Amino acid sequence: MSADAYAVTGAILIALGFYGLVAAHHLLRRVVAFNVIGSGVFLHLGAYATRYGPPDPVPQALIITGIVVALSATALAVGLVVAHALASGRVALPEEAEDD
């Protein structure tokens, strides 16, 4: 039961994150949305680990690796957002309106 609760929470996070990634224009918001989706996917994967019998250690190893990858992607994205803001004075992509 509790594993399913984690899986459902993961699914909700994924949905929220995708909405944010597509609907938000502010680039930092999009970076945050990407991380929300990532957390949802990892939660989902973690829920699988306890679904049948004794906990399966492989998903934990995958999640740790995934978190490292997501962290690197976030670092690069934030770096690009800052560089783009300094070079263009904008926090959204060129053809998109800046929301606040």
Next chain:
Amino acid sequence: MDAIVVLLAAPLAGAFLSIAAPRLAVVASALVCVVAFVAIGLLGAEMLELGPAIVVPGNWGVPLGIGLEADGKAVAFLAMTALVMAGVITAASVEFAPGSGRRSFGFWPLALLLWAAMNAMILSRDLFNLYVGLELLTLVAVGLVALSGKADALAAALRYMIFALIGSLLYLLGVVMIYGAHGMLDMGLLSARTPAPADGLALALMTAGLAAKTALFPFHVWLPPAHAGAPAPASALLSGLVPKASFLIALRLWSEAMPDIVRPEALVLIALLGAVAVFHGGLLALRQVRLKLIIVYSTVAQLGYLFLIFPLAGGEGAAQPWSAGAWSGVTFHAVSHALAKAAMFLAAGLYMRAVGSDELGAIRGLARSMPMTTFAFGLAALTLMGLPPSGAFTGKYMMITAALASGQWWWGVVLLGGGLLSALYLYRPLEALFDGEGPAEIIRPRRREELAPLFLAAAAILLGIFSAVPFDLIYVGRPDAAVTGL
């Protein structure tokens, strides 16, 4: 076999060295080239005798360990990567000479990491390991797009990154579902799994993610600004190599890991998107006035061809006699496109530096003052049009044969129509280059900068002339029925 490990470790080691000692970056890259060519040669020779080579590092058996496997297609893609890298490294050793600022400091580690990521994705058979490779490739490619540091390049890099991250997450979600249903991630093991209800959705998610990264229509909008905004050697890597890796994974999923659950309509849908990309990219290429944008839209079109293989070699087609020809055809096509496209970008970079612009009006008549570069550009154009004797002609011929053998002649029409369209859009830059006297004062490229595109374009042509050895090599690892069928 050790060659597989060397092919993963050498570019990584080179990347670290080029960060630790930036002055040695070119030497390190050249060294990696030599090591890689030797390793690929040994691997290919071994495979022709013994069949596919498999390594499980650390001796942890699959599924706990992660399997690396080189079959014929893998070696062809490895060789493609090494050849393009060699050409680009030669050309970039002038533009990004060590010690010439931030851009040159960034280029070398990024290029070598890109090589490591390509090799990892070509050799890996573990879905999660492929995810890590996919992310490494994406982050490095985004870095290359942003290399110039200008506002529009940064915006293009960000747009690319948003698409690529959505693609990664979709792919990862599919992988998670596969693990949840089967408790394993190795493609070989998955092909023998008991099908689960969620498999179809998982495959769809992974395919959508990979399609976004391969810039399949309609996910291609990020590609033109990203590839056109990067410096020429970076564009050559981005356009020639990067999309091929995600394409290879998608094709392996559909034809090797889970062909049993694939529905014929889904295969037709993917190929239809590819066909739309061929015509959409081609028509947009016709309307561009900048050389680099013509080349970029040609990439959108040429990537579309690759997806025509899905109904020929995916799903039930995977076991049919024509699938071997389709696989070989698409491999020939992918490799010759990579070589020709890299040559074209390098040549375009030289024109751009010579006259300060890549507008068709500005490069008018440059054939007279830059004959060697223009010869390379012409050879590359021949390959992109799919004319004999290029490797792309061999590839197209085999794909058309497979399309006819499988009773799906309409994909052959797309291949021929796309070739015609590419002749039209490449005629315009060629006509401009050969028109008139050209400007009197230009910035001349160095000799080795002119040799690099010529080497790449010539390799694409030679691939068609000496196609027998690569032909045998690509077949290694195919089921027997699929080899002897046609």
